[in-house]
Amino acid sequence: MSKNMDTEVNNEVYYGIIPVFKNEKLYNGMDIFIILSGISIATWCYTHGGHLGTSMGLAPAVLNTFCTISLASVFVILVCVIATRLGTDIWVYQRTILGKTGCNLFLLAFFFATWGWYAINAKVFGSSMAKLIEALGINVSAVGETLLALLCVALGWYVACRGPVAVRTTNKLMVPCLFAIGFILLILVFNRWSLAELLAMKPVNDVGKSWESYVLIAEWNLAYLFAWYPSLGALPRLCKTERGSYWGSIAGFGITLALFVCIGAVAGLAMSSLGIVSHDPTDWLVYLGGPVVGLLSLVLVGFANISTASAGTYSHVLSSKIIKPDMKYWQLATLWCIWCGILVCWGGIWDNYTIFLAIIGTMAAPAIGLLVTDFYIVRKGKVSMKHLYGVDDPNSCTFTGGFNLVGFGALAAGIIAYFIVYDPFSSAARIALFNYTTATLLACAVSSVTYYLLSRIPSLRSYMKLDTEYNAVSPAQETVAD
Amino acid sequence: MSDLLEGIQEEIARRCQIIDDPAYDPGPKLNKDDLIGAIVLAVVSAIGIALGYILM
Numbered sequence: 001m002s003k004n005m006d007t008e009v010n011n012e013v014y015y016g017i018i019p020v021f022k023n024e025k026l027y028n029g030m031d032i033f034i035i036l037s038g039i040s041i042a043t044w045c046y047t048h049g050g051h052l053g054t055s056m057g058l059a060p061a062v063l064n065t066f067c068t069i070s071l072a073s074v075f076v077i078l079v080c081v082i083a084t085r086l087g088t089d090i091w092v093y094q095r096t097i098l099g100k101t102g103c104n105l106f107l108l109a110f111f112f113a114t115w116g117w118y119a120i121n122a123k124v125f126g127s128s129m130a131k132l133i134e135a136l137g138i139n140v141s142a143v144g145e146t147l148l149a150l151l152c153v154a155l156g157w158y159v160a161c162r163g164p165v166a167v168r169t170t171n172k173l174m175v176p177c178l179f180a181i182g183f184i185l186l187i188l189v190f191n192r193w194s195l196a197e198l199l200a201m202k203p204v205n206d207v208g209k210s211w212e213s214y215v216l217i218a219e220w221n222l223a224y225l226f227a228w229y230p231s232l233g234a235l236p237r238l239c240k241t242e243r244g245s246y247w248g249s250i251a252g253f254g255i256t257l258a259l260f261v262c263i264g265a266v267a268g269l270a271m272s273s274l275g276i277v278s279h280d281p282t283d284w285l286v287y288l289g290g291p292v293v294g295l296l297s298l299v300l301v302g303f304a305n306i307s308t309a310s311a312g313t314y315s316h317v318l319s320s321k322i323i324k325p326d327m328k329y330w331q332l333a334t335l336w337c338i339w340c341g342i343l344v345c346w347g348g349i350w351d352n353y354t355i356f357l358a359i360i361g362t363m364a365a366p367a368i369g370l371l372v373t374d375f376y377i378v379r380k381g382k383v384s385m386k387h388l389y390g391v392d393d394p395n396s397c398t399f400t401g402g403f404n405l406v407g408f409g410a411l412a413a414g415i416i417a418y419f420i421v422y423d424p425f426s427s428a429a430r431i432a433l434f435n436y437t438t439a440t441l442l443a444c445a446v447s448s449v450t451y452y453l454l455s456r457i458p459s460l461r462s463y464m465k466l467d468t469e470y471n472a473v474s475p476a477q478e479t480v481a482d
Numbered sequence: 483m484s485d486l487l488e489g490i491q492e493e494i495a496r497r498c499q500i501i502d503d504p505a506y507d508p509g510p511k512l513n514k515d516d517l518i519g520a521i522v523l524a525v526v527s528a529i530g531i532a533l534g535y536i537l538m
Contacts, residue, residue, distance in 0.1 A: 009489040018490060019497050022509050056538075063534025071527035074520045085508050087501065209538045218531070242512050247519070326487035385498040 015329040020087040029244025036252025038171035041260040042308035043124040046281035049264015073254025083233035084245035090233030101402025119343035125152035125305035128298040156309020174307030177300040188288035222440040223361030234315035358424025366414025366447035373448040414447030
């Protein structure tokens, strides 16, 4: 192999799907916490929080949000540990659950939807930059705001193409900005209202004070957390220890996320009491902060959105390389960013936020259930990397025409269960069971149990290659530690 | 097949061989302390969810 080719192949460790050795891993637990915080405390936290704050009183909204997200993250983040232990992305792992072709198609379906998050992120960037420019006395048209939003996508693409070290550096600079925005917002709110006044405020879009409405809010929070599913492997695979990966990811994807959604809920509720019902944090900052603090905050929002776009782009592009491993990273990044740009221009994600959230939750919850059940329960942590990558047998994850029908059957069972109990288009429960399980958790549980039961049937175990492909497994890969 | 894809596949095969080897150490795993921490977080969160409903 020529030296150039050697370099290109080595680059694929960080820009592609080649598994990472322990000594090549870049991140410790704190790095993972900072980078994942960079993705998760993006301005969409305020969008989501503002939505919740205008739907329910402050105390239940904050407790529901913080505790539901924290509780569920204990389970969801187990997926990050799979990526850390194997040194590969969860999308490679899912070949054995969904089949090679099935996994590729599921990735495409999911990623076409999930880029909506980055369209929201870009829209808030465009909005904050437009307000900044308008403060200078220059009027910005709707088209101009969209062009500014596209600039965020382009800058995210630029940083992401510089690789994981650039992503870490950018996030180490930007994450303090994100924290600063949150705390500035809290200070501005508490400067104007007391805690007692905030607790007494009535939400403008009150969903009611029943258990049913409380569970509905929990459902939105769960869907919000489970929506991280496509990003759960790409960055944690580069973490040096499982402990750093698990707790760093819980802190980043779970607790910090919940904290900032709560800040969004506080601000959204407070602003609604003034008659300003907006889920755009830049509106809040300008109104509450006045010309100086407000505009300074808009600068921070703008820069923070770029770090979010960079980490998200890196993670998504890396994952999608399973479809075509030899495609240049920057080419793939360009294609996805064009798609994100189309979503930005369309604008429909912002207008149909709860439906978008539901579509993501519908697919993510069963998929996370399958991953955790397959790795920790069915395979007991024993996985052959050769099997995942089809080293000795290119058809190792082919199953039936590239689809693992057992995995897809369990996935379908979860999705069906979701729609039986919940109508995401009207945000309403269909049957009473929803009030005890939520749609997201039920979908996750139904998929998990179905998959586990099917894996106990001898003929299906053989079909899933559970007893034949794992001879060359390191004892270090066993799940239970002493 | 492109040269790059061939190179990637060779490198993946080499690495899979090493990682699948019983002598390969992927690093310390989650242990009982982590389990206890997760249980504590889950219990505190569950109490918070109940409290949120009471305060509605």
